[in-house]
Amino acid sequence: MTTSPSFADLTTIGVGGRIARFEQPTSRVGIIEAVEDADGKGVPLCVIGGGSNMLVADADFDGIVVRDARQEIVVLDEAAPVEGGDTTVHISADAGTNWDDLVAFSIQIGLEGIEGLSGIPGTVGASVVQNIGAYGQEVATSVFAVEVWDRESKVVRTLSSEDMGFGYRTSALKRSMYASAGNVAGQRNPFFPTPRYVVLSVSFALRHSDTGVVAFDQLARALRVDIG
Structure with a gap:
């Protein structure tokens, strides 16, 4: 019998209680089925990314923890620059993709837009929930669309950047865990x-560029370049 890991095994801070059941699906359908299984049984569900933004209690978690094992990155447009035309290129990544792997991939093929976010731990899926940011960039400025499973309506939806309701280190997704706009931990809804x-x-939506744009004074000084 396989023993489920504890949250201490899955989080970067290394604390947290035992988990009743741990799932690591390798397909899109598998992710949806794991979420539906938890919701159908009425047990707590915790979908995690890299475990880098979690401080978990030592009490046992009597529910299902799901971590997306998919890591595919796909270039949706022509990767080569279009002469005299739009330099935008759309790339898509599975929610389980390591965030820094996506940044490195985009830089490798000459795309600009998320390079300032290199080194932030976690996954692509978690990046849009938290609206990660650093050095004058936020993920919100480069997000084109987010494909989600709606646990209430039980359908797959595509949310635009506007639908995501991004704010400073927050999003409509993050706010949907709580019963109030204030994100008060004691005011949770059934999805929490x-x-x-x-x-x-x-x-x-990224752009072809030989260089990135430095928009943060401290970073500009470290690199000995001008802002912009």
Whole structure:
């Protein structure tokens, strides 16, 4: 019999109680089925990414923890620059993709837009829930669309950047875990501790460029360049 890991095994801070059941699906259908299984049984569901933004109690978690094992990145447009035309390129990544792997991939093929977010731990799916940011960039500025599983309506939806309601280190997804707009931990809704919308994949609109744009004074000084 396989023993489920504890949250201490899955989080970067290394604390947290034992988990009743742990699932790591390798397909899109598998992710949806795991979420539906938890919701159908009425047990707590916790969908995690890299475990880098979690401080978990030592008490046992009597529910299902799901971690997306998919890591595919796809270029949706022509990767080569279009002469005299739009330099935008759309790429899509599974929610389980390591965030820094996506940044490295985009830089490798000459795309600009998320390079300032290199080094942030976690996954692509978690990046849009938290609206990660650093050095004058936020993921919100490059998100084109987010494919999610709607746990209430039980359908796959595609949310635009506007639908995501991004704010400073927050989004409509993050806010959907709580009963009030204030994100008060004691005011939870039935979806807690996972949003109503579970991220399946994210597509980004990036741009061809030989260089990135430095928009943060401290970073500009470190690189000895001018802002912009």
